[in-house]
Amino acid sequence: MSSSPQTQEPNPEPNQEPNQEPNQEPNQEPNQEPNPEQTEEKDAAKEEVKEEVKEDKTEEKTEEKTEEKTEKKEGKKEEKKEEKKESCRDFIYNPRTGEFLGRTASSWGLILLFYFVFYGFLAGMFSLTMWVMLQTLDENVPRHQDRVSSPGLVVRPHAVEISYNRTDPTNYNQYIQQLHELLQYYNDSIQEQNDLCLVGEYTEQDAEPIKKVCQFKRSTLRQCSGLPDTSFGYEEGKPCIIIKMNRVIGLKPEGDPYINCTAKRDTPLQMQYFPPDGRLDKMFFPYYGKKAHPDYVQPLVAVKLLLRKEDYNIEQTVECKVEGSNLRNSDDRDKYLGRVTFRVRVSE
Structure with missing residues (x-):
């Protein structure tokens, strides 16, 4: 009997599966498809990482740019300071060109x-x-004096309101002192050195370089001269008020000027004038100025207020005006033009 030889394959190793690929995970099926959710998460993570990297890079770039800008600014400031120093030095003195202050x-x-x-x-x-x-000017006469064509009046004592107690001399001593200071230039001994002028006529001296002065003696004021009564009537409660007209160069009042005083009350107030009738004589006009007429004295009018006991402790308002001439005394815009108002109050 013939028998065909049989080829016998070797036995495989135990637990070894045939056709198994190396590096293959166990329990993994060879043709298994990936999960889509996992891939999306991975892609999102990658994108986040990329964005973070980009942000880091942009931040680094901005920081570098700001540092560069600050460095440039500081460099420019230093350069400007140096340029200013050099320019200031060169402006004061430039040794290259020899310029001083440019x-x-x-x-x-x-x-x-x-x-x-x-x-x-x-x-x-x-x-x-x-x-x-x-x-073209005259040193003695102003070129334009239209606004002082009429003079103003002033009173002495220099007070708008004269108020005192007649039993206390300290109340009225200041008024007496002012009157003595005014009248010291009118003392008879001084006025006797002046000229006697014609009463009622102007004393014109246009051609004479030094003008003469007409006499106005202190004794002319009689009871208000301070000679017979050194208190000028203030002690007895009948005070004296002296009125004078301001000086105006070249003034020649027409007519016969005089001072008239009235009390603003229902009943008239008794007054006494010195010189009589309060007259301002023409012989004291015109006035030629301080340089040509240095010793000139203007005429005065003294008014003695004859107060009674019933007039004490009552304020008396008195207004005095220059009248009898062409001089203005009723200008509402100037209450001192040709007139003056004062108040007197005497108490016991």
Whole structure:
């Protein structure tokens, strides 16, 4: 009997599966498809990582740019400071060009010469115009005096309201002192050195360089002269008020000017005038100015208020005006033009 040889395959190793691929995970099926959720998570994670990397890079770039900008600014500031220092030094004195304060010596000389000639010309023109103007003026008479055509009146004692207690001399001593100071220039011994002028006529002296002065003696005021009664009537409660007219150069009042006073009350107030009738004589006019008429004294009028006991402790308002001439005394815009108002109150 013939028998065919049989080829016997070797036995496989135990627990070894045929056709198993190397590096293949166990329990993994060879043709298994990946889970889509897992792939999406991986992609999202990758994108997040990329964005973080980009942000880090942009932050680094911005920081680098800001640092560069700050460095540039600091460098520019330092350069500017150095340039300013150098420019200031060069402005004061530039050794390269020899300039002082931006100009050379020849430039300074030319500009100083120009200003010297220019301002010298202006000074000469000003001096010439002043000299020409002064030739047209009179040192004694103002060129324009239209606004003082009529004089104002003033009173002494220099107070709008005269109030005192007649039993206390300390209350009225200040008023007495003011009157004595005013009348010391009218003392008879001084006035006797002046000229006797014609009563009722102007004393015109246009041609004479030094003008004469007419006498106005203190004794003319009699009871208000302070000679027989040194208290000027203040001690007995019958005070004296002296009125004078302001000086106006060249004034010649027409008519026969005099001072008239009235009390603003229902019953008239008794008054006494010195000189009589409160007259301002024409012989004291005109006045020629302080330089040509240095010793001139204007005429005075004294008013003695004859107060009674029933007038004490009552304020008396008195208004005095210059009347009898062309002088203005009723201008509402100027209450002192040709008139004056004062108040007197005497108490016991």
